[in-house]
Amino acid sequence: AKEAGKNRYAFYAARMDAQAQRRLALQAALRRAVDRRELTLAYQPKIALADGRVTGVEALARWVHPEWGAISPGEFIPLAEDVGLIAELGRWVLSQALADAAAWHQRGLGPLRVAVNLSVSQFADGELLANVRRALHDSGAPPSLLELELTESMVMRDPEEAARLLQALRALGVQVSIDDFGTGHSSLAYLKRLPLDAVKLDRSFVQDLPDAPKDAAIATGVIALAQQLRLEVVAEGVETQAQRDFLRQAGCDQAQGYFFSRPLPAAALVEWLQAYRR
Ligand code: C2E
Ligand code: CA
Ligand code: CA
Ligand code: CA
Numbered sequence: 001a002k003e004a005g006k007n008r009y010a011f012y013a014a015r016m017d018a019q020a021q022r023r024l025a026l027q028a029a030l031r032r033a034v035d036r037r038e039l040t041l042a043y044q045p046k047i048a049l050a051d052g053r054v055t056g057v058e059a060l061a062r063w064v065h066p067e068w069g070a071i072s073p074g075e076f077i078p079l080a081e082d083v084g085l086i087a088e089l090g091r092w093v094l095s096q097a098l099a100d101a102a103a104w105h106q107r108g109l110g111p112l113r114v115a116v117n118l119s120v121s122q123f124a125d126g127e128l129l130a131n132v133r134r135a136l137h138d139s140g141a142p143p144s145l146l147e148l149e150l151t152e153s154m155v156m157r158d159p160e161e162a163a164r165l166l167q168a169l170r171a172l173g174v175q176v177s178i179d180d181f182g183t184g185h186s187s188l189a190y191l192k193r194l195p196l197d198a199v200k201l202d203r204s205f206v207q208d209l210p211d212a213p214k215d216a217a218i219a220t221g222v223i224a225l226a227q228q229l230r231l232e233v234v235a236e237g238v239e240t241q242a243q244r245d246f247l248r249q250a251g252c253d254q255a256q257g258y259f260f261s262r263p264l265p266a267a268a269l270v271e272w273l274q275a276y277r278r
Pocket of ligand 4 (some may be wrong): 202204
């Protein structure tokens with residue numbers, strides 16, 4: 001038994017080592033990726049359920065390493081936070097997304113609002129308002145074309161400071177939504193206090209619709225709550241027509257997911273928009 005324990009330890013140690021090594025290699029590669037612009041953005045359409053109109057797109061960061069292939073943002077965004085690259089990456093995402101939004105606007109493909117995901121430190125570092133102002137100015141895009149997605153945990157750290165920041169962003173004309181709604185450890189009180197435009201119903205509540213009674217109850221409840229609070233509700237991760245129909249029936253305003261489109265590179269998005277018939 002002792003031997004087995006020892007072997008198991010050696011196995012864990014080897015695996016930890018492999019993980020630590022991957023992390024180190026990824027860190028170095030991410031530094032280069034930011035410098036060399038290996039990062040790109042993919043855009044996923046958001047659809048108004050009442051009439052099928054495209055209301056906007058969510059910008060999602062993509063990293064394709066020349067040798068290792070695609071690395072998911074679920075892996076490299078937290079890594080970028082840890083190694084101090086997130087501020088630079090965040091500024092790049094904001095300016096690239098707004099440059100694309102301004103170009104679509106000029107081509108008459110709109111109005112198409114672009115939603116940018118914020119990271120924890122980007123929300124807390126005191127530079128966000130200035131960065132947003134500068135990125136809007138540099139792109140020439142009207143502020144109404146920008147939406148920022150933040151999570152419950154970001155606003156719960158310091159709700160009063162968050163409220164001030166959100167108020168200032170909205171005063172610029174930028175929209176603000178709460179991402180992954182319902183998954184954070186938070187209270188509903190902030191919905192009352194924070195100036196928000198939308199909540200995004202997390203995919204975990206959408207994926208088993210329409211048949212799972214608890215998910216149906218949660219989805220219906222969140223939609224009703226949001227309506228009462230005059231917030232838009234956007235359902236994430238809609239993959240089937242049955243999910244779309246359930247959500248529309250429940251009064252959900254907008255949805256995004258593979259049922260409508262996967263996230264697409266900017267050029268492919270333009271083609272998708274031109275071919276899209278609601
Ligand atoms: P998120 O903001 O909740 O983004 C939604 C995720 O769900 C995306 O994963 C998207 O590709 C995926 N998705 C969309 N529709 C469907 C669907 O119908 N089914 C399924 N199974 N998945 C769907 P992705 O692109 O891998 O991004 C993961 C997370 O990484 C994002 O979650 C967001 O938290 C973060 N992220 C992505 N881009 C950025 C960025 O530019 N900045 C920051 N700070 N975070 C980002
Ligand atoms: Ca998001
Ligand atoms: Ca989300
Ligand atoms: Ca989610």
